[in-house]
Amino acid sequence: MKAYFSAFRMRWKMELQYRGAVIGGVLCQIFFGLVLVAVYRALYLGNPQTGMRLSNITTYVWLQQAFFRMLLSSDPELMDKIRTGGIAYELCRPVQLYGFYYARITAQKLMGSLLRAAPMLLFAALLPEGWGISLPASLPALLLAACGVMLGLLCVSAMECISMGFTMRTLDFRGVYALMNLLMATFAGNILPLTLFPDSWQRAITLLPYAQMLDTSIRLYTGAYALSQAPAALLIQAVWIVLLVSLGLALWARNQKKLIVQGG
Amino acid sequence: MSYIAVEALNKAFTVRKKREKGRLLREKSTVQALKDVSFSIEQGELVGYIGPNGAGKSTTVKILSGILTPDGGSVTVGSRVPWKERKEHVRHIGVVFGQRTQLWWDVPILDSFSLLKDIYRVPREAYEKRLEALTEALQLTDLLRTPLRLLSLGQRMRAELCGSLLHGPELLFLDEPTIGLDAVSKLALREFLQKENRENGTTILLTTHDMEDIAALCPRVMVLGHGQKLYDGALTDLLARYDTDRVMTVRLGGDLPPLPPCCQVQRDGENARITYSPEQLPTADLITLLQAAGPLREMTIQGQNVDRLIAAMYREMDL
Numbered sequence: 001m002k003a004y005f006s007a008f009r010m011r012w013k014m015e016l017q018y019r020g021a022v023i024g025g026v027l028c029q030i031f032f033g034l035v036l037v038a039v040y041r042a043l044y045l046g047n048p049q050t051g052m053r054l055s056n057i058t059t060y061v062w063l064q065q066a067f068f069r070m071l072l073s074s075d076p077e078l079m080d081k082i083r084t085g086g087i088a089y090e091l092c093r094p095v096q097l098y099g100f101y102y103a104r105i106t107a108q109k110l111m112g113s114l115l116r117a118a119p120m121l122l123f124a125a126l127l128p129e130g131w132g133i134s135l136p137a138s139l140p141a142l143l144l145a146a147c148g149v150m151l152g153l154l155c156v157s158a159m160e161c162i163s164m165g166f167t168m169r170t171l172d173f174r175g176v177y178a179l180m181n182l183l184m185a186t187f188a189g190n191i192l193p194l195t196l197f198p199d200s201w202q203r204a205i206t207l208l209p210y211a212q213m214l215d216t217s218i219r220l221y222t223g224a225y226a227l228s229q230a231p232a233a234l235l236i237q238a239v240w241i242v243l244l245v246s247l248g249l250a251l252w253a254r255n256q257k258k259l260i261v262q263g264g
Numbered sequence: 265m266s267y268i269a270v271e272a273l274n275k276a277f278t279v280r281k282k283r284e285k286g287r288l289l290r291e292k293s294t295v296q297a298l299k300d301v302s303f304s305i306e307q308g309e310l311v312g313y314i315g316p317n318g319a320g321k322s323t324t325v326k327i328l329s330g331i332l333t334p335d336g337g338s339v340t341v342g343s344r345v346p347w348k349e350r351k352e353h354v355r356h357i358g359v360v361f362g363q364r365t366q367l368w369w370d371v372p373i374l375d376s377f378s379l380l381k382d383i384y385r386v387p388r389e390a391y392e393k394r395l396e397a398l399t400e401a402l403q404l405t406d407l408l409r410t411p412l413r414l415l416s417l418g419q420r421m422r423a424e425l426c427g428s429l430l431h432g433p434e435l436l437f438l439d440e441p442t443i444g445l446d447a448v449s450k451l452a453l454r455e456f457l458q459k460e461n462r463e464n465g466t467t468i469l470l471t472t473h474d475m476e477d478i479a480a481l482c483p484r485v486m487v488l489g490h491g492q493k494l495y496d497g498a499l500t501d502l503l504a505r506y507d508t509d510r511v512m513t514v515r516l517g518g519d520l521p522p523l524p525p526c527c528q529v530q531r532d533g534e535n536a537r538i539t540y541s542p543e544q545l546p547t548a549d550l551i552t553l554l555q556a557a558g559p560l561r562e563m564t565i566q567g568q569n570v571d572r573l574i575a576a577m578y579r580e581m582d583l
Contacts, residue, residue, distance in 0.1 A: 006382035014370050077369065089366040091331045093383050094355040257333065 003095050004103040011107035015115065022115045025069060029120055033065040037131055052195050055134045056222050060193040062124040062133040063218045066117040067149070070109045070156055071184050071213060078104065078164065079173045091259075098161060098252045102245075105164075106157040137223025144230045148217030151237040156213045158244035159184075165251035168259065189215045195224060209244060212237045265340070266304035267467060268328070268435075273301040273337035275323055297323040298334070299491040307434070308465045310457075312482030312499065314472065316578050320491040321471045325437050328469070329359050341435065355384065358433035360424050362440035367412045373423045374408040377430060384431035391430065398426045401456050418449040425453070429460065435467045436460075442474050454480050475570035489581055506573045506580075511566045512538045512550065518558025523550075535562075 037058050044054045078101060081087045090097060124133040136142035163180045167173045185191050187210035194205055194215045205211055216233050219225040225233050275298040283290045297320045305311055313321050326332040327339060330346035330353045339346060344353045367376040381391045399405045402422040407415060415423060421441065428436065438457075442450050458481060460466050470482060478485055478499060485502060487495040495502055515535050523529065527550070528539040540550060547565065554560055 002385070003379075003383040006379050010368060010371065010375060010379050013375065014368065017370050084364070086364045086366075088326070088331055088361060089359070089364060091350070092329055092354050092357070092359045094351045095383055096351075259331075 004099050007100055008103040008107040011104045012111045015108055015111035022112075025116050026119050029065040029068055029116065030123060033062055033120070033124065036061045036065075041130065052193075054130055056195070056224070057193055058131060059133045059222055060189070060195060060218050062121070063221065064188075064190050064193070064214060066120040066124070067113045067214055068190065069116050070113040070153060071188055071190060072181070075105060075108055075160075079167065082164070082167055082173075083171060087259075091256075097256065098249050101164065102157055102161055102248075105160050106153060109157060110153055134222075136221045138227070140227055141220055141223055144227070144234070145217045145221035147234060148220050148237065149214070151234060151241065152213040152217055154241045155209060155237060155244060158241060158248055159209060159213075161248040162244065162251060165248060165255055168252075168255045184210055184213075187211065188213050189218070195219070207236065209240045212240045265343075267307040267309075267342055268303075268305040268469075269338075269340050270304065270324075270328075271302050271338045273298050273324070273327065273334055273339060275320075275327065275332070275334045296491050298327075300337070301488070301491070301493050302337075303486060303493060303496060305467060305469070307467055308461070309484065310461050310468045310470070310482050312470050312472070312478040312485040313488065314475075314478060314485055314574070315488035315494075319488040321488055322439060324488070325359075325439055325469070325471060329357055329437055330354055355431075356434050358428035358431070358436045360428045360436075360438050360441050362421070362438075362443040365412070365420070365424060366427055367420075367423060369413050370411055372409045372411055373404070373415075373427075376412070377408075377427060380427055380430050386431050390432075394430055394432060395426075398429055401459065402426050403452070417444045418446055421445060422449070422453070425456075432464065433466065436469070438468065438470045438472075440472050440474075441470070442472065442477055450474075450477075457481060475574055479570055487577070487581075489578065494581055502577070503567075503570070503573055506576050507567050508543065509539055509541050509568055510547070511568060512540065512547075513562075513564045513566070514538065514554060514560060515562040516554060516558050517561060521553055521557035523553065539568075 040054065040057045040061070043049070044057075081090065090100065093100070121133060126132065136145065159180070163173070163176050166176045170176060187194075187205060187208050189195075189211070194202060194211060197205060206215065216225070216237055220230060220233065274296075276294045276296050279293050279295055281291045281293060301320070301324065313324070315321050323332065327334050328341060328346055330350040333347045341353065342356065344356075346353045367373055368379075377395060380386075381388075386394070399408065402425060404419075404422055404426055407419055407423065412420060412423065421444070425441065442453060445453065454477065457468060457470075461468055468481075470477065472478060483498060485495070485497070485499045486493060487502070513535055520529065520536055523538065524545055526541060526544045530537040530539075538550070551560070551563070
């Protein structure tokens with residue numbers, strides 16, 4: 001177990017080395033946040049909507065932008081290892097390969113998003129009402145949302161391990177990742193808040209694994225999910241984690257048997 | 265039973281070729297990477313594994329280290345079957361792939377080492393002792409806090425080797441470990457490997473194209489070509505078969521006399537390099553010939569360059 005934790009800590013440390021990337025990422029996400037908020041403001045001012053309050057939508061947008069790094073799939077180093085055969089070394093270790101990579105991916109996503117989320121949420125909190133992020137529905141709601149983010153992290157990492165499993169077969173991550181990122185951006189609520197989809201759609205979409213990654217936590221935060229609905233929401237997340245991890249483990253086990261590291 | 269026992273090992277790869285014009289499907293062909301390879305290695309041996317590019321050397325190493333599953337044949341390393349008991353097996357081995365890196369690119373190498381410590385569950389005390397011994401022998405002490413990306417190739421190679429030995433493996437696979445190293449680093453590395461083998465009884469299987477490595481390190485060599493084992497024995501015996509020519513470098517007072525056609529002459533300023541076969545023209549006769557033409561100022565006789573011999577051998581074996 002120590003090995004996996006150690007790998008997690010290493011990747012965590014490494015993320016701290018790229019401070020420039022953090023600043024760049026924060027600026028980029030702030031820009032997108034402002035543009036999106038401006039669009040929804042225009043929509044609401046021109047044609048007042050019933051249902052969702054504007055402040056709920058802007059909160060949704062900012063939380064999505066703040067944790068964007070968590071959703072975005074890319075650990076170029078791991079991809080390179082698969083492409084160039086550096087994975088051969090990993091196979092020479094007395095560890096479970098899936099767990100080892102899972103730990104690394106989780107660390108990268110957690111550290112990467114925490115580093116970006118802190119300054120961004122601060123920025124969004126300073127914006128005037130109707131532009132920025134509002135306070136959580138209640139203190140328990142905030143705590144439940146934090147739990148939700150952690151479960152979402154485990155879920156999104158498991159998803160990325162599955163993409164990686166396919167990459168081991170295709171040897172080029174671009175195709176698989178383009179598809180995965182598109183599905184992710186759409187069904188995780190990054191392009192359009194899931195709360196704005198038609199109700200009948202929402203019932204299906206919120207059950208998909210993508211909604212478990214961030215949408216659930218945001219709804220807990222804003223109070224769109226009442227406290228009484230929270231256990232069910234967290235349970236769905238947990239179920240998806242189990243499903244996705246099992247699927248990933250099976251895929252990797254199959255790959256490992258067939259894996260051929262080519263070249264000298 | 266031997267420490268490493270390999271019996272009738274077979275492995276084939278399927279290679280897909282580019283589709284030919286007018287054909288619907290790509291053609292597949294199989295490349296037999298290993299054909300009935302058998303050998304055994306005792307504990308504490310230092311064995312060189314040579315052969316031209318694509319002979320199947322790396323394939324063997326990958327199978328022995330549990331990365332690759334063979335199509336047929338049996339392998340045991342210390343009573344373990346590598347690909348079946350991968351996790352248990354790899355705990356006891358160390359691997360250096362000269363072309364790849366196991367250390368983390370952006371973090372100090374000490375951090376990578378400490379991760380390896382946790383992976384192999386090396387107790388702290390043993391780890392610290394081992395690390396100190398290794399960093400001293402490999403001259404890494406000053407580099408421990410430097411990220412890998414800032415190290416030169418030679419420094420990196422030494423760091424890789426250190427990483428592979430931290431858990432004190434009983435068996436070490438080295439796949440071209442001296443690739444790209446300068447003369448000083450090469451000599452230091454060889455010396456270190458000999459010491460590791462002598463003092464800790466580490467069994468070492470060395471794959472390389474650098475014949476100097478083999479000559480300096482390995483009393484025993486195995487030659488592989490087209491996936492088959494062609495020779496297994498002492499390097500000196502192997503060379504003796506092909507090492508029939510001698511090279512005499514001379515500096516003469518006068519002009520070089522005409523020599524029999526079996527001699528090849530190469531001029532190098534005042535010196536002349538004469539390649540001849542002592543069987544056809546005894547050395548004494550050659551010296552007499554030369555002395556007749558003028559005073560013999562300087563003379564050395566050498567065997568042929570090892571690389572040339574190996575090239576001759578590969579040619580003869582039709583590799």
